[in-house]
Amino acid sequence: MKFAGQLFLLLGAFFCFLGALGIVRMPDVYNRIQAGTKAVTLGTLAVLIGVGFHHPDWWPKLLAIAGLLLLTNPVGSSTIARALYLAGVRPWRAGRDEGES
Amino acid sequence: MAEGVRAVSAALDYAIYALFACAFLLGLWRMIAGPQTPDRIVAADTLGVITTAALALLALQLESALYLDVALVYGVLAFVGVVALARIIETGARP
Numbered sequence: 001m002k003f004a005g006q007l008f009l010l011l012g013a014f015f016c017f018l019g020a021l022g023i024v025r026m027p028d029v030y031n032r033i034q035a036g037t038k039a040v041t042l043g044t045l046a047v048l049i050g051v052g053f054h055h056p057d058w059w060p061k062l063l064a065i066a067g068l069l070l071l072t073n074p075v076g077s078s079t080i081a082r083a084l085y086l087a088g089v090r091p092w093r094a095g096r097d098e099g100e101s
Numbered sequence: 102m103a104e105g106v107r108a109v110s111a112a113l114d115y116a117i118y119a120l121f122a123c124a125f126l127l128g129l130w131r132m133i134a135g136p137q138t139p140d141r142i143v144a145a146d147t148l149g150v151i152t153t154a155a156l157a158l159l160a161l162q163l164e165s166a167l168y169l170d171v172a173l174v175y176g177v178l179a180f181v182g183v184v185a186l187a188r189i190i191e192t193g194a195r196p
Contacts, residue, residue, distance in 0.1 A: 002110070003106075003110070006110060006113045006114070006117075007113075009113075009117050009158070009161075010113055010116060010117055010120075012154060013116070013117040013118075013120035013121050013124070013154075014120055016120065016121060016124045016151050016154055017120040017121075017123050017124045017127075019124070019147060019151070020123070020124035020125070020126075020127035020128045020131075020147065020151065021124075021127055023127065023128060023131045023143065023144055023147055024127045024130060024131050029137075029139045029140055029143060032131075032140060032143045032144075033143050033146075036143060036144075036146065036147035037146070037147070037150075040147050040150045040151055040154075041150065043151075043154060044150055044151070044153055044154040044157075047154040047157055047158060048154070048157055051157050051158070051160065051161045054161055055161070055166075058160075058166055058169060061166060061169040061170070061173070062157070062169065064173060065153065065157065065169065065172055065173050065176065068173060068176055068177065069150070069153065069176060072176065072177070072180040073150060073180075075180075075184075076146055076180050076183045076184060076187075077146065079183070079184055079187040080139070080142060080143060080146065080183065080186075080187045080190075082187075082191070083187040083188065083190040083191035084139050084190060086191050087190050087191060087193070089139060
């Protein structure tokens with residue numbers, strides 16, 4: 001049981017790391033939003049499940065955090081993307097340099 | 102046998118903490134370097150969610166459910182901050 005929880009924690013930490021790596025490596029701000037939000041949401045959910053395996057009596061609070069995360073994180077990232085698009089930031093295309101938009 | 106299981110468990114713990122540290126460093130690097138304001142806002146958003154996960158991990162490490170409440174409030178405040186920044190971008194920071 002504890003081992004399963006640790007595997008979930010490792011998975012979550014790995015996906016959080018991948019999200020941060022995507023933020024550094026992706027070429028423009030829309031790609032960064034996409035990489036960061038998706039991978040980090042999945043990683044955080046896995047971390048919460050892992051903590052729940054360690055302490056089964058914490059499930060209600062963990063469920064509240066997970067529900068809040070699933071509600072707010074996509075809304076926040078799509079709000080940023082919409083604001084950037086309305087402010088006139090053009091998406092990146094292959095062949096142009098970074099920051100030229 | 103129990104010793105081996107404990108050693109593997111400790112190694113997994115170190116791997117988890119190292120991955121979280123790397124995630125924080127990469128996010129902070131994008132926040133410091135990253136060429137324009139929108140990149141910094143995206144980095145702040147992602148760092149907020151990673152911090153929520155790290156606070157849940159801290160609750161596990163310190164054996165205290167109180168930190169889960171901290172994680173919940175931190176998630177709400179990060180969301181509100183990101184939406185406010187997005188509104189500022191959208192309206193061009195007019196009063």
